[in-house]
Amino acid sequence: MRFRHDWLPQWLARVGDPVGGGVFDALDAQGRPDPLADKTVLTQARMLFTLAHLAMLTEDNATLVQAAARQYGVLARYRKGNGLYCRALTHAGQPTGRVADGLARSYDQSFVLLALATWARLSPSAVLDREIADCLAAIDRHLTDPATGLLIEDDGVSDPAAPDAPLRSQNPHMHLYEAYLQAHEMACGETGIDWLARAADLRALALRHFFDAQSGSIREWVAPDLSQAPGDAGLRREPGHQYEWAWLLNREADFSGDGRLRGIAAKLCAFADRHGIATDGPLAGAALDAITPAGAVLENNLLLWPQTEAIKAFAIRHSAGEAAMARARRRFSSSCANAGSRAGFGATSLRRTPRFFGPRR
Secondary structure, three states: OHHHHHHHHHHHHHHEOOOOOOEOOOEOOOOOEOOOOOEEHHHHHHHHHHHHHHHHHOOOOHHHHHHHHHHHHHHHHHEOOOOOEOOEEOOOOOEOOOHHHHOOEHHHHHHHHHHHHHHHHHOOOHHHHHHHHHHHHHHHHHOEOOOOOOEOOEOOOOOOOOOOOOOEEOHHHHHHHHHHHHHHHOOOHHHOOOHHHHHHHHHHHHHHHHEEOOOOEEOOEEOOOOOEOOHHHHHOEOHHHHHHHHHHHHHHHHHHOOOHHHHHHHHHHHHHHHHOEOOOOOOOOOEOOEEOOOOOEEEOOEEHHHHHHHHHHHHHHHHOOOOOHHHHHHHHHHHHHHHHHHHOOOOOEEOOOOOOOOOOO
16 A cells, blocks of 8 residues: 555656656666666566556556556657667657667567557557557567577677677566566457467477576576577576566466476576575575576675565465465565665665666666
């Protein structure tokens, strides 16, 4: 109740742009937005999803629905005309002039699809169905490697297997999987797409290339030729993503009845529980940023988003009757609340070191 009627209105007033529309991408340590900073499609899409999702959870939702409608209008500015959405625009909604900002990233497109599918549940229309279908077709046509079926980084990559191509990342696959599951739950059936089948196919493909069965963990990166990525990139495991994948696998299992997915989710959680939790200091019990398959710490810091994913996974495990999950969830929640309060309104990191880290992709 406090979140809905106290914190949320204050936060929306803080992040909303009354002049340019949409929301500001970031706040500084004092919670002040930079009104001249560029705005990314990632932030605008995430906000549309957030507003639409909150509106469905709230009885008194007229204000949230109106805000989501305005946000949907802002998202349209980023369309490239081929079903894709560019990375960033100026604060006034114009092209930045930088090549990278004109590209469409597979990571961003997954959130556009997530947002559109959720908004379609609140405001269904034939126009929105076409936008969803166009976005999906563009991902297939422009952001999928025809040789492997894996997503490529962006529509500027001509040869995803070239030695100098970007590393293959699990992250856009995970979020597109999430978008497919969301579209299934939102019953976007008017598009004639079997969203659950798409989710199952993408999940199987992603796990084939990114799941490390020996350690029971998800790799963050593999090389362009699908071999192990060099250096720390090949060793990197993010506890937050282990919990996030587990949450999504359990979600698919709920929809499909495939109990085998819960076994993989349990392995991911066991790895993160064993190696990815801070064991000392005032934030003991919180999820670390990055570790190796053997449990060595790569980044001794604690961003806020991994804590969110851990709490979601703990909640599911508690609901399934797993012992000690209620206590673990309370411990996480307490660490996040206490550290977040100390760090400030706009904080994205629970600081264990003097450095301040912004949100990771």
